[in-house]
Amino acid sequence: MNDFLELCKVRQSCRNFADKPLEHEKVVKCIEAGRLAPSGCNAQPWSFVAVETPELAAQVAQACCQMGANAYAAGAKAFIVVLEERATLMPRISSIMDSQYFAKNDMGAAAVSICYAAADLGIGSLIIGLFDREKLAEILDIPYDKRFGCVIALGYQADETIRPKQRKPLEEAARFV
Amino acid sequence: MNDFLELCKVRQSCRNFADKPLEHEKVVKCIEAGRLAPSGCNAQPWSFVAVETPELAAQVAQACCQMGANAYAAGAKAFIVVLEERATLMPRISSIMDSQYFAKNDMGAAAVSICYAAADLGIGSLIIGLFDREKLAEILDIPYDKRFGCVIALGYQADETIRPKQRKPLEEAARFV
Numbered sequence: 001m002n003d004f005l006e007l008c009k010v011r012q013s014c015r016n017f018a019d020k021p022l023e024h025e026k027v028v029k030c031i032e033a034g035r036l037a038p039s040g041c042n043a044q045p046w047s048f049v050a051v052e053t054p055e056l057a058a059q060v061a062q063a064c065c066q067m068g069a070n071a072y073a074a075g076a077k078a079f080i081v082v083l084e085e086r087a088t089l090m091p092r093i094s095s096i097m098d099s100q101y102f103a104k105n106d107m108g109a110a111a112v113s114i115c116y117a118a119a120d121l122g123i124g125s126l127i128i129g130l131f132d133r134e135k136l137a138e139i140l141d142i143p144y145d146k147r148f149g150c151v152i153a154l155g156y157q158a159d160e161t162i163r164p165k166q167r168k169p170l171e172e173a174a175r176f177v
Numbered sequence: 178m179n180d181f182l183e184l185c186k187v188r189q190s191c192r193n194f195a196d197k198p199l200e201h202e203k204v205v206k207c208i209e210a211g212r213l214a215p216s217g218c219n220a221q222p223w224s225f226v227a228v229e230t231p232e233l234a235a236q237v238a239q240a241c242c243q244m245g246a247n248a249y250a251a252g253a254k255a256f257i258v259v260l261e262e263r264a265t266l267m268p269r270i271s272s273i274m275d276s277q278y279f280a281k282n283d284m285g286a287a288a289v290s291i292c293y294a295a296a297d298l299g300i301g302s303l304i305i306g307l308f309d310r311e312k313l314a315e316i317l318d319i320p321y322d323k324r325f326g327c328v329i330a331l332g333y334q335a336d337e338t339i340r341p342k343q344r345k346p347l348e349e350a351a352r353f354v
Contacts, residue, residue: 004297005206007181008213008290028347029182035350036185036342037289040306044344048351056354093307102306105327108285112214113185116293120181129217129279130270140354150282165213167221170205173212174225177233177317 007119012163014124017075017155026121027052027078030154033117034082034110040102043087046110046149049140051079056139063135064151070128073153080114081140082107082149107149114152124157184296189340191301194252194332203298204229204255204331210294211259211287217279220264223287223326226317228256233316240312241328247305250330257291258317259284259326284326291329301334 031048039045051060057079064073073079084107087099111127118125128151136151137144167173208225216222228237234256241250250256261284264276288304295302305328313328314321344350 004181004184004294005210005213008210008294011215013215024353027353031347031351033182033185035344035347036182038188038190038292038304040304042343044350046350050351050353053354097307104281105285105288105306108282109289111282112286112289113293115215116290117181117185127215127217129282130274166219167212170208170212173221173223174208174227176201176204176227177230 007116009165010162011115011119011125013126014153014155014157015072016158017077017124017153018158019075020156022077022123022155024052026123027080027154029121030114030117030123031080033113034080037106037110037113039106039109040087041089041093043089043102043106045085045087045100045103046107047083047085049081049083049142051081051140059139060136060151061153063132063139064128064153070126070130072126073128075155076126076153077155080152080154081136082111082152083142084147084149111150111152118154122156123154126153128153184293186342187339188292188296188302190303191330191332191334192249193335194254194301194330195335196252197333199254199300199332201229203300204257206298207257207291207294207331210290211257214283214287214290216283216286217264218266218270220266220279220283222262222264222277222280222283224260224262226258226260226319228258228317236316237313237328238330240309240316241305241330247303247307249303250305252332253303253330254332257329257331258313259288259329260319261324261326288327288329295331299333300331303330305330
């Protein structure tokens, strides 16, 4: 890759996963990027479940697809489930903030780091925010009361065409003072 | 840069900003990375205020430092304030989720993207989650009821030594099934 901004432009939600095996080492590298992400007070309020076994991956895809929003996930070769873990903040901060105050921000940072790592390795990714939590908990042996961040579908892209990014223009998104 | 994982390892919270001017074009590139970040339903529930005027930057630093947690911010040459904006989700999703349900995750993704872009440009960054919101709103002419994501301090690092990353080991952070 040339530079990080190029990676930002190339990374997109994958809508067509190829029927091509995804190497375990690459899934590990994606997890590494999530693991190394910054977090409030370095609390790392996350854990990851990487699903690579085809039978389990198919079940996870179904738990994501049956909510209707992510039929694209069906062909993914692996999934990384981001779970929320208890955060320990610095005493000065925990005296005024709830321990989980930064957790959603932090899980978002970890999730996008996983996606950038995937893109850098030539792998497509899709962040899924809506899924059947009860079913996922059952399939993956996750405690019923665990809070979920998101599920990231991974796999090679069948079509590597980069779609133009639909974003608010800079003038609308930012103000310089 | 070599690859994204290297960038993850090199990016760290800057604790000693150098007294060296920070180029406006580089701040714009950092904002670009935030603007291009993925978000739930591509709702982009964020806006950015880039503070580069020295007088205003000093005031922002003070609004961050006076909470006691981020004395490191004092020497930063610029700040990017991440604000929460109203999200419009896809109808299928908004019928069951609050419109702002993904906003914190999304702002976390945008914030860390800004930090990666900074690191890639050789710039140090520091994500600040605790600050005097009322004071910031006053200094930057932000509506009083606006929700804040975080404040990111930017500047060249006086000391570029890369500290070893303190993270949960892979075996503790991840499970492979």
